[in-house]
Amino acid sequence: MMPFSELVLASHNAGKLKELQAMLGDAVRVRSVAEFSTVEPEETGLSFVENAILKARNAARISGLPALADDSGLAVDALGGAPGIYSARYADGQGDAPNNAKLLDVLREVPDAERGAQFVCALALVRHADDPLPIICEGLWHGRILHAARGEHGFGYDPLFWVPECDCSSAELPAAQKNQLSHRARAMALLKQRLGI
Ligand SMILES: O=P(O)(O)OP(=O)(O)OP(=O)(O)OC[C@H]1O[C@@H](n2cnc3c(O)ncnc32)[C@H](O)[C@@H]1O
Numbered sequence: 001m002m003p004f005s006e007l008v009l010a011s012h013n014a015g016k017l018k019e020l021q022a023m024l025g026d027a028v029r030v031r032s033v034a035e036f037s038t039v040e041p042e043e044t045g046l047s048f049v050e051n052a053i054l055k056a057r058n059a060a061r062i063s064g065l066p067a068l069a070d071d072s073g074l075a076v077d078a079l080g081g082a083p084g085i086y087s088a089r090y091a092d093g094q095g096d097a098p099n100n101a102k103l104l105d106v107l108r109e110v111p112d113a114e115r116g117a118q119f120v121c122a123l124a125l126v127r128h129a130d131d132p133l134p135i136i137c138e139g140l141w142h143g144r145i146l147h148a149a150r151g152e153h154g155f156g157y158d159p160l161f162w163v164p165e166c167d168c169s170s171a172e173l174p175a176a177q178k179n180q181l182s183h184r185a186r187a188m189a190l191l192k193q194r195l196g197i
């Protein structure tokens with residue numbers, strides 16, 4: 001049983017919001033944090049989980065509603081897990097295209113066998129801003145970084161992420177399929193289990 005009827009999604013990323021909404025379906029009425037504020041909290045944590053909690057608390061505080069946040073990113077083996085929690089800020093906050101261009105450039109000399117990477121997603125759900133027991137669920141999605149962009153779906157690093165089990169990039173997957181397989185899908189499946197929905 002869902003413990004509440006309404007939930008704020010604590011993200012300003014349109015791609016993420018779309019995926020999270022699709023995964024939640026009609027289990028709960030979803031509001032966007034942008035309804036309450038356009039100011040994004042500073043992500044000062046050192047882990048995905050810390051940043052997810054920080055974003056969820058901020059959204060719960062400004063909305064007065066339970067809040068679900070997603071902190072996610074791409075961890076590349078050859079870069080010791082970078083860009084990791086700094087994935088959105090990899091090219092100094094300029095956006096997806098510069099982030100992708102920088103990643104391709106940094107990995108230019110790295111051979112296929114060493115291009116392993118994983119998408120990481122940490123979801124944090126707080127019932128109120130000071131919730132002492134946030135629900136945390138994580139998901140990983142293993143793949144490889146391509147040498148050039150492929151595909152038009154998704155967002156962020158999707159065009160550079162090769163999904164071995166599908167033989168295509170994650171930007172070549174239809175939304176419904178990405179939402180079955182992704183790091184976010186795995187974290188959400190665990191969250192739904194925890195909530196009994
Ligand atoms: O913090 P919010 O407001 O939720 O939005 P954001 O875009 O800043 O989100 P993050 O701080 O969690 O940064 C996530 C980064 O990882 C990338 N990313 C996360 N999930 C992804 C996915 O499913 N496909 C492609 N890129 C993804 C995304 O493009 C960002 O650059």
Ligand SMILES: [Mg+2]
Nearest residue numbers: 040043071088
């Ligand atoms: Mg962010």
